[in-house]
Amino acid sequence: MARRAPRPAGATLPAPGGPRRIPDAAVARLGTYHRVLTDALAAGSCTVSSEQLAGLAGVNASQVRKDLSYLGPTGTLGVGYDVEHLLGRIGVELGLTRHWPVVIVGAGNLGRALANYRGLAARGFVVAGLVDADPTKVGRTVGGLAVEPLEALEGLIAERRVRIGVIATPASAAQEVADRLVAAGVRAILNFAPAPVGVPPGVSVRKVDLALELQVLSYHQVRATTRTRGDGTHPRRAAAPALRPDPRGAGR
Amino acid sequence: MARRAPRPAGATLPAPGGPRRIPDAAVARLGTYHRVLTDALAAGSCTVSSEQLAGLAGVNASQVRKDLSYLGPTGTLGVGYDVEHLLGRIGVELGLTRHWPVVIVGAGNLGRALANYRGLAARGFVVAGLVDADPTKVGRTVGGLAVEPLEALEGLIAERRVRIGVIATPASAAQEVADRLVAAGVRAILNFAPAPVGVPPGVSVRKVDLALELQVLSYHQVRATTRTRGDGTHPRRAAAPALRPDPRGAGR
DNA sequence: CCCCCTTCGTGAACGCGTGCACAAGCGGGC
DNA sequence: GCCCGCTTGTGCACGCGTTCACGAAGGGGG
Structure with missing residues (x-):
């Protein structure tokens, strides 16, 4: 068979007018946003900025904006995102409105x-x-x-x-x-x-x-102990998902 | 556009005598290999090839070889991998030998x-x-x-x-x-x-x-139904993890 | 009415993970 | 003893996901 598929032209471009397809990783984060937004709405928030939402979900603010951009224009430019509208938008896209x-x-x-x-x-x-x-x-x-x-x-x-x-x-x-x-x-x-x-x-x-999740953690422990800061400048970002302390824990 | 770092000689090699660091995704797969190898050993297999192991674990054969290469040279060139030795090697690396x-x-x-x-x-x-x-x-x-x-x-x-x-x-x-x-x-x-x-x-x-896992599945369903293959040539590799039928199911 | 500050949306770069193809090398057959 | 086939290990390229940085645009204050 053909060595190395000749890369069908246009494969990169999904479809000009076609609906956007969202990568799985982004879909998973959208689910997270939906949950924290539900809490935020209950707490009385009407709008959130990408930075606030990032803090609540534990991710980067740029990531939030890119993820939400998959839904089309959903935010107001100088204000942020309308919580209620955003919840509806995510709910429809992820199919959370039905049973x-x-x-x-x-x-x-x-x-x-x-x-x-x-x-x-x-x-x-x-x-x-x-x-x-x-x-x-x-x-x-x-x-x-x-x-x-x-x-x-x-x-x-x-x-x-x-x-x-x-x-x-x-x-x-x-x-x-x-x-x-x-x-x-x-x-x-x-x-x-x-x-x-x-x-x-x-x-x-x-x-x-x-069990697999625990094995990955186990590996991290083995690495951390066998080479107790023997070489690496920093312990790699093996952990610490770049989550800033954020004084108030997600509104608990 | 070759501005791309000129690849500093030796940068590819982490550290001559230093232990290699294994990406999380590979660590998770190594855990899978450990499990299926345990079964294979119990079933009487002494050696396995990367292709066999790939079939059992549901991944690509190249992936298997690359993952195992993180452990150093573990296979025999014309034969395959010694099951027992490989189990020990993975066990040590992942910390499965201790409690x-x-x-x-x-x-x-x-x-x-x-x-x-x-x-x-x-x-x-x-x-x-x-x-x-x-x-x-x-x-x-x-x-x-x-x-x-x-x-x-x-x-x-x-x-x-x-x-x-x-x-x-x-x-x-x-x-x-x-x-x-x-x-x-x-x-x-x-x-x-x-x-x-x-x-x-x-x-x-x-x-x-x-719940997040189910939401991702829910999204796939929404996409699959709203646009019942109206456009895409193939339904993307949304599923089908490139697992070939493999006549003999993992020992079942 | 104008200006400045805030915030979204996105183009581009970087790094990682994945899959392919090939050279090197060991074992078995004759 | 020699050859051939099989299998590992790896350089390479592609595509995806993540992050940075900036242009565009709307609201509030003077």
């Missing part, structure tokens, strides 16, 4: 914790089903929801219009569960199992691996 | 799930303490561990040599907890609270926000 039925596969520690977690419902993610392969877990009630057998997965997805699935099973079952989710119509998967899942194009997957 | 006492702050749904999670202990992360500010939760036993009052945090960290802290509290308490953790000697924090925490230099922080 997203979610199915959780696996009623273990993590699955149950997620089913109980209020933070999900607060952002429009309704746990429409919780299934488990273990018959002894079926029927138990978790967070006002009965655990259903794994066999009910497909019917449940179709009936309740589920578009997002959460895999909270052991690694060995992850791929099979993913296949069934996709076959049943799920288009987005959040995978907590420590195993990679392959999905066909058009399906989104995001992976969260708790 | 890391961990304290979990917040005995809510998530905190309890983490305390029960066996995947942590399997990688050397021992939950040395579980504390909560709510008096009604103190004394309850979770995963063979009694919930202790928040006041016991400092003593517990000092006594059990805790270096890693996990914040599983509401957002409003996150910064205060982080400050106390750092003051008590914790050098690495895993933050599950949906709020940014500021720490002094030298302390590592990683953040996991469950």
Whole structure:
């Protein structure tokens, strides 16, 4: 096959009149902005500047402006951003204005914790089903929801219009569960199992691996101790996400 | 436009005898390799090629080789990597050979799930303490561990040599907890609270926000539906992490 | 009515992470 | 003993994400 794709001309330019596509990293930050803006609105703020918002979200002010620019012109030039308007704008773009039925596969520690977690419902993610392969877990009630057998997965997805699935099973079952989710119509998967899942194009997957996060921290500790400031001028920016002290903690 | 720094000779080499620093993204993948290699060893494999390992971990083969090259020469040229040797090498670098006492702050749904999670202990992360500010939760036993009052945090960290802290509290308490953790000697924090925490230099922080992950998926769904492939040639690589089918699923 | 201060939006540069292609080198077969 | 195939390790280029710096524009004070 052609060595090195000849770089199709125009690939850089997305589409002249097409709607902007927002990079994942920016989408994640927009979600953060949405949360802190909700708090700010409750606290009585009508407008915020990019600098204020940056302080609340723990990022750079330039970053805030660039992220918000993906939404089109949303701010007033000498004033800042209207909190209410901005919340609406982000909500529409991220789909937070509607309800997203979610199915959780696996009623273990993590699955149950997620089913109980209020933070999900607060952002429009309704746990429409919780299934488990273990018959002894079926029927138990978790967070006002009965655990259903794994066999009910497909019917449940179709009936309740589920578009997002959460895999909270052991690694060995992850791929099979993913296949069934996709076959049943799920288009987005959040995978907590420590195993990679392959999905066909058009399906989104995001992976969260708790042990992996701790391993990265562990590595930082090993580095910090084995070479206790032996060479480096500064300990790298391994930490300290450039967050200024900010006297008042996010309005708690 | 070659103003681009003329590449000072020797600048590429960090330090002749100095240990190489590994980017966080690579460290995370090394953790994944460690896990799949453990499985492979149990399954009887003595050596693996970068291509095999890539298939198991769900990444590119080049990526595997580049990541492993951070560890120094670890492979045999015509054969591949010795599984046992590689496991040892990664384990040392990531600090998986020792035990890391961990304290979990917040005995809510998530905190309890983490305390029960066996995947942590399997990688050397021992939950040395579980504390909560709510008096009604103190004394309850979770995963063979009694919930202790928040006041016991400092003593517990000092006594059990805790270096890693996990914040599983509401957002409003996150910064205060982080400050106390750092003051008590914790050098690495895993933050599950949906709020940014500021720490002094030298302390590592990683953040996991469950609702945020779902919001990113939600955004993908919104985009996929509002513009049902009306323009893009391909749906972007929004998903499909370049994982080839790979007939034999990771041992399942 | 004019001027200055504030603040957004964005073009450009920098650095990082990712993927490709190739040279170097080891092991097995004949 | 020699050759051939397989696999590692790495230089290189591309694209993305982040940050800086500046032009444009609106509001308030004199």
